[in-house]
Amino acid sequence: MGKGPFLLSLALGAVLALGSHTAQADEDAKLVIEGQELVTKTEAPAHLQENLDEIYSGWVFRSSETQALQLDDFENPAFVFIDQAVDVFETAEGTAEKACSDCHADVEDFKGLRASMPRVKDGKLQTMEDQINQCRTEQMGAKAWGWSSTQMQSMVTLVGLQSRGMPMNVTIDGDAKPFWEQGKEIYYTRHGQLNMSCSNCHEDNYDNNIRADHLSQGQINGFPTYRLKNAKLNSVHDRFKGCIRDVRAEPYKVGSDAFRALELYVSSRANGLSIETPAVRN
Ligand code: HEC
Numbered sequence: 001m002g003k004g005p006f007l008l009s010l011a012l013g014a015v016l017a018l019g020s021h022t023a024q025a026d027e028d029a030k031l032v033i034e035g036q037e038l039v040t041k042t043e044a045p046a047h048l049q050e051n052l053d054e055i056y057s058g059w060v061f062r063s064s065e066t067q068a069l070q071l072d073d074f075e076n077p078a079f080v081f082i083d084q085a086v087d088v089f090e091t092a093e094g095t096a097e098k099a100c101s102d103c104h105a106d107v108e109d110f111k112g113l114r115a116s117m118p119r120v121k122d123g124k125l126q127t128m129e130d131q132i133n134q135c136r137t138e139q140m141g142a143k144a145w146g147w148s149s150t151q152m153q154s155m156v157t158l159v160g161l162q163s164r165g166m167p168m169n170v171t172i173d174g175d176a177k178p179f180w181e182q183g184k185e186i187y188y189t190r191h192g193q194l195n196m197s198c199s200n201c202h203e204d205n206y207d208n209n210i211r212a213d214h215l216s217q218g219q220i221n222g223f224p225t226y227r228l229k230n231a232k233l234n235s236v237h238d239r240f241k242g243c244i245r246d247v248r249a250e251p252y253k254v255g256s257d258a259f260r261a262l263e264l265y266v267s268s269r270a271n272g273l274s275i276e277t278p279a280v281r282n
């Protein structure tokens with residue numbers, strides 16, 4: 001499926017040692033969780049077809065050992081955090097002394113929501129983190145959670161899990177259009193000392209190795225992801241920040257409008273792939 005190292009690898013290779021892949025997981029492996037088969041490869045959405053024919057979940061590019069952790073919810077370390085979020089969901093907090101469950105009787109009612117986030121609400125681009133903090137501050141009179149805090153990312157994961165197996169389907173036209181355009185612009189802009197864009201790695205070189213890592217298409221249908229590297233749930237924005245740092249650029253801030261727009265754009269590149277929240281990555 002790879003396109004092979006291309007011209008850019010001249011520049012890239014010098015710094016990052018790009019090579020074609022070696023021992024990898026079985027390319028025909030299937031992601032089946034609790035009897036449900038998830039879509040990990042499919043035709044690229046229409047807006048992407050000038051650049052990509054097919055889209056692939058990041059799961060496809062991981063080692064069989066890492067893949068296996070996502071096949072069974074008892075093995076998936078993210079579920080420890082989900083269990084904590086289930087308790088928090090029912091705990092009253094803030095000046096209104098309300099719990100999430102006082103207004104949202106069943107967390108399963110959020111089924112489908114993750115597929116459409118981020119979305120435009122009242123003229124603003126809203127991520128899941130924004131929605132949850134809005135409920136905390138406006139409905140509960142409680143303090144906003146930090147974007148990347150364990151509490152926030154555990155709750156984002158619990159809400160996201162309700163849509164697992166459903167296809168990603170963010171809206172990119174209408175009032176979402178300007179945000180989507182902004183995100184696309186960021187995606188294709190070269191950053192940092194290495195002068196590289198997201199597309200240089202995740203579109204032009206996926207399926208190649210970069211240092212010891214097998215490059216994926218940088219999809220976010222599995223977020224928040226549990227990473228073995230830091231043993232916690234990682235937000236979409238933290239991942240963006242890490243990748244921008246790797247090209248030695250000043251990252252935008254987690255929770256910034258730039259990252260919200262980038263999140264919408266990157267989500268739209270996964271339209272059609274199943275939601276995998278919570279995915280496991282190295
Ligand atoms: C006092 C009632 C109340 C509490 C408590 C509350 N919410 Fe909400 N929530 C709402 C209302 C009303 C909406 C819809 C309007 C809005 O977005 O503010 C909503 C919307 C949402 C949505 C989006 C649903 C959709 O389909 O668009 C999510 C997700 C959500 N809340 C999560 C939470 C979580 C998690 C908590 C606890 C941290 C929480 N809420 C606490 C009242 C509440």
Ligand code: HEC
Pocket residue numbers: 057058059187196197198199200201202210213214215216217218219220222225239240243244246247262266281
């Ligand atoms: C120098 C190459 C490089 C650049 C440039 C780069 N990334 Fe990455 N990115 C990686 C590597 C390596 C990984 C880890 C392996 C993988 O999943 O591809 C990664 C992982 C990711 C992931 C996690 C995918 C998953 O399935 O868990 C996302 C999302 C991502 N990148 C988005 C971006 C975005 C958005 C940009 C531009 C702001 C970007 N990356 C720029 C190298 C890069």
